[in-house]
Amino acid sequence: MILCCGDALIDMLPLDLDGGRRAFAPQAGGAVFNTAIALGRLGVETGFFNGLSTDLFGKMLTDELKASGVDSALSPRSARPTTLAFVTLEDGHASYHFYDEATASRLLAPADLPGLGNDVRALFFGGISLVVEPCGSAFEELMIREAASRLVMIDPNIRPDFVTDEVAYRARLTRMMAAADIVKLSEEDLAWLAPDADAFIDGLLAAGPSVVLVTHGARGATGHMAGGTISVAPRPATIVDTVGAGDAFNAGFLEALEGLGRLDKAATRAMGEGDLRLCLDRAAEVAAVAVSRPGANPPWADDISAPAWRRLAARA
Numbered sequence: 001m002i003l004c005c006g007d008a009l010i011d012m013l014p015l016d017l018d019g020g021r022r023a024f025a026p027q028a029g030g031a032v033f034n035t036a037i038a039l040g041r042l043g044v045e046t047g048f049f050n051g052l053s054t055d056l057f058g059k060m061l062t063d064e065l066k067a068s069g070v071d072s073a074l075s076p077r078s079a080r081p082t083t084l085a086f087v088t089l090e091d092g093h094a095s096y097h098f099y100d101e102a103t104a105s106r107l108l109a110p111a112d113l114p115g116l117g118n119d120v121r122a123l124f125f126g127g128i129s130l131v132v133e134p135c136g137s138a139f140e141e142l143m144i145r146e147a148a149s150r151l152v153m154i155d156p157n158i159r160p161d162f163v164t165d166e167v168a169y170r171a172r173l174t175r176m177m178a179a180a181d182i183v184k185l186s187e188e189d190l191a192w193l194a195p196d197a198d199a200f201i202d203g204l205l206a207a208g209p210s211v212v213l214v215t216h217g218a219r220g221a222t223g224h225m226a227g228g229t230i231s232v233a234p235r236p237a238t239i240v241d242t243v244g245a246g247d248a249f250n251a252g253f254l255e256a257l258e259g260l261g262r263l264d265k266a267a268t269r270a271m272g273e274g275d276l277r278l279c280l281d282r283a284a285e286v287a288a289v290a291v292s293r294p295g296a297n298p299p300w301a302d303d304i305s306a307p308a309w310r311r312l313a314a315r316a
Contacts, residue, residue: 001119002039002254002263003047003074005139006032007127008105009083009098010057011243011296024086026057028064029296030105031127031157034244038251038286038298040068044258047071047120049142050129051108057082058104074114080104083128089241098128098162108135113142116150121263124254125176126155126184128162131169143176151257151265153182155250158189177204181268184213184250210269211276213253213283215246221284223276230273232280235288244296245287251298252286253279259307278308 011029014022028037032050039046048065052058052075061082065072083106084099100106106129125143129135143152156173163169173193177183183204185193194200201212201224212224220233256279257263262271289299 001045001047002122002124003049003120004032004036004124005049005142006125007129008033008050008052008061009085010060012084012086014087014089028061029085031247032124034247034296035124035250036070037064037068038248039254040070041298041300042251042255043301044255047074049074051075051104052077053082053104054079055082076112078104080107096159100132105129106132106135108138110138110141113138116146120150122151124153126157128159130156130172131162136172140172140176144179147179151263151268152180153254154180155184155246156189157246158192160192177209178207180209181265182211183209186215186246187217190214215249221280223280225276228273230276230280232277232284235284237288237292239291240294244298245291247296248290248298249283249287252283256282256307282307
């Protein structure tokens with residue numbers, strides 16, 4: 001199982017009505033939630049961990065996880081409200097305005113952390129839950145506790161407008177990225193983290209991670225390892241919006257790692273350029289489907305080609 005640990009919220013997506021009026025439609029979302037949904041739809045055994053509300057929106061989140069084959073049994077439930085994110089779109093690119101005070105997600109505490117069984121082979125972290133307290137401390141504690149024995153991936157998915165204590169947040173990201181095996185960053189994340197992207201990536205690889213992934217929007221993505229860098233072009237797609245694109249990319253990469261038998265620390269560290277390219281290609285393919293649909297709506301396995309490792313096995 002891949003356990004996805006982090007934000008779950010309701011994206012309030014804009015709708016244009018007659019007469020120039022605007023409304024907002026609720027849709028289940030959150031960066032880590034979206035990655036879990038995408039993994040589940042691709043047929044990967046997936047779990048989700050965060051505080052979930054028993055309110056109307058919390059039920060939407062729980063129902064969506066179940067419908068996509070994601071196990072949320074480890075997530076504590078409470079009557080606290082669900083986090084809301086009002087989305088505005090400009091040229092297909094999304095901006096977010098968060099309402100997160102005293103929510104079920106934000107008030108997740110270290111005391112809520114579960115024990116994990118041997119079925120959990122990897123953990124994925126990220127999103128706005130790393131910014132605020134007490135949930136930020138809870139997720140960091142969980143990562144540090146488990147990083148010695150399980151594969152760990154992090155995508156900070158930085159939202160600068162949501163950061164209130166930049167010093168503390170930067171320090172947390174530094175600690176968590178150093179403890180991770182795989183770090184995924186967007187170009188925007190890199191620009192916020194450091195003025196010199198190349199030096200920052202080199203420093204990350206020296207600090208601990210074996211793979212650093214960087215997405216470049218319309219210019220594709222790169223994978224950095226100590227032995228070199230692999231670049232892949234984006235797949236052709238008619239872009240409706242970019243909501244959930246990076247989350248779908250994460251799921252495609254992790255699906256490929258599992259399919260190649262590399263979903264553990266040693267196997268990922270020993271990965272060569274050929275397997276890294278396969279993982280990046282799959283990630284780009286999954287993301288291309290996601291951007292061709294409105295909102296965070298990643299593909300099901302039947303919506304997308306069989307992965308390369310299965311095609312190779314079928315021909316053997």
